[in-house]
Amino acid sequence: MTGEERAGAPTRTTPLAADAPVVLRAENVVRRLEGEVPVTLVDGVTLDIRRGEFVAIMGPSGSGKSSLLYLLGLLDVPSEGRVWLDGEDTSRYGEDELANRRLEKLGFVFQFHFLLAEFTVLDNVRLPMRRLGRRAPDEAEARARELLGHFGVAEQAHKRPSQLSGGQRQRVAIARALANDPLVVLADEPTGNLDSVSSANVRRILHDLTHEFGKTVVAVTHDGAFAAAADRRIGIVDGRIDESWRP
Amino acid sequence: MAIQLDIAITHLTSRKRQTLVSLVGVVLGVAFFLAVSSLMRGSEKDFIERLVDNSPHITVSDEFRTAGRQPAALAWPDGAVRISNVKPQTETRGIRGWRQKLEYVEALPGVRAAPVLMGSAVLTFAGREEGVSLSGVVPAMMKEVSTIEDRFVEGSLDTLAANPNGIVIGQGLADKFDLDMGSTVSVVSATGVTRAMKVVGIFRTGNAAYDESQTFAALKRVQVLLDRPNRVNRLIVQLDDPHRARDVATEVERTIGYKSVSWIEATEDIQSVLQVRNVIMYSVVSAILVVASFGIYNTISTIVMEKTRDIAILKSMGFRAADVQRVFLYEGLIVGAIGSFAGLLAGMAIMKGLEQVALKPPGVNDVIHLPVWWGADQFVLATAFAVLSSLAAAWLPARKAGRVHPVDILRGAS
Structure with a gap:
């Protein structure tokens, strides 16, 4: 099945189990930038995200959506509060341990694919596996090819990212995010730089991750169609959760 | 990778x-x-x-590093001895018992040595005079401790051995006085003794000052000229391993008492x-x-x-x-x-x-x-x-x- 064939409005075919374990928890998280004029990016957010859930974080520009995603993704550390990942309180971890948790349990997809330009598509997908070092080189290559095949870009394996279309690059980025079989995939405006067909494709893929791969997906988006495909939508306004917010 | x-x-x-x-x-x-x-x-x-190669590895000279102590100071080493206006006894310069000392040095492993009596003289020829350094050597022994034999332009140390009245001069001096092999020069020592000597060898080291001022003659002849019979004032020592010079010099000086300077010490500057x-x-x-x-x-x-x-x-x-x-x-x-x-x-x-x-x-x-x-x-x-x-x-x-x-x-x- 090619990526284009996957396009279309996704719907959840299996209900999310009510007792699914919480894999990501923000506990009164505050992120403040200190300076002459302190700026609060995230202001006391508390939320639970369960295994297999597809969550869309929405809100106006500058509301703190991406900042919250970076905190949930352990790329940033909260000024106050705690982030729990897979039952572990990450506030006690240093930079290296946070990096290890990102490597093992999290995968990232960004608005601009952010593939390494000098490496082939295959090498880009193998990169996290090589860093983790739990798979033999042959095994890592086989898994990278399998992921690329699953997302319809197997034939591009030996091309450079610059030789791919925007939609193809984003699918490669998703394959790379899944390389180490993470618990949670975090996406920051994954369709923000794509045309409507490619956006639908990526939307379908991320939706399917929750069903076919049992992954948890947390995505920041401005895309209404993308949010509609999510199990849950969280509105963020001025760094706080606003249940009443609608796009 | x-x-x-x-x-x-x-x-x-x-x-x-x-x-x-x-x-x-x-x-x-x-x-x-x-x-x-x-x-x-x-x-x-x-x-x-x-x-x-061109200088002795060790030179033992007729000097002491420290002046000899007076008998009173030796008798009361811890006492407050003050000696003033001492007039030391005049002594003939040279290494006392040099033959025994030479035997001792030559007995050391990897060591060769030769006696030398060095002094000053004035060389005159055709009315011209030149102050030179005159070394009295035993040619056969000198060959073992010096590269001078390799620097001969004419003649050799053997010709000096064969001609006790001969003198070996540098190329610079030969050029200056227009001397050739067989020329006879007059050599006057500081004590006033004069001898006519025949040029039996000319060497060239490339060191202009050395070639103009250094001369060699038979040891016995120089002892007579300088009025120091049976004396030498240098032992020139050559080692198989020149880098042992400092250690050997220390050992020699400790044993025989005379100042022994290795090439390493001499060229420290x-x-x-x-x-x-x-x-x-x-x-x-x-x-x-x-x-x-x-x-x-x-x-x-x-x-x-x-x-x-x-x-x-x-x-x-x-x-x-x-x-x-x-x-x-x-x-x-x-x-x-x-x-x-x-x-x-x-x-x-x-x-x-x-x-x-x-x-x-x-x-x-x-x-x-x-x-x-x-x-x-x-x-x-x-x-x-x-x-x-x-x-x-x-x-x-x-x-x-x-x-x-x-x-x-x-x-x-x-």
């Missing part, structure tokens, strides 16, 4: 021109380091070799000058490598600046700060290692070329080649310095890369 090394190689190969410029810097630095070092060290070793020269030389050639390391710093800094976004992605993926640092340190190491290897080859080619350069300095008859030293330690030093300076050049940008905060970059990029 480690993934950090893989990324480092990819960064360098994707910037071929910048990488090549950095490499050329290291190659030139290492090559010139070797060329200059081999020449300087070569000339130093050549100089030392000449020094060792020259050697300290050579050491200073080496420090200056290594500072200058190291500066070339330091300049080359700026090229590496520039290249890696540029890569870090260009690759800030990639660094953020790697860190978001789970690369630690140390992993990122290692990528850029590897880049410095690769440039340093490859540059050093190519620099060693280029340096050896330059050294080979320098060895072929022939010079004929004024006053020297033979063509001489530049003294190039091929010692291993300069190759190790050049490589180590090049690799370390490359690593040091990579360290700052690597540290900067390790400190990249992914959120700052991702926020800016989006």
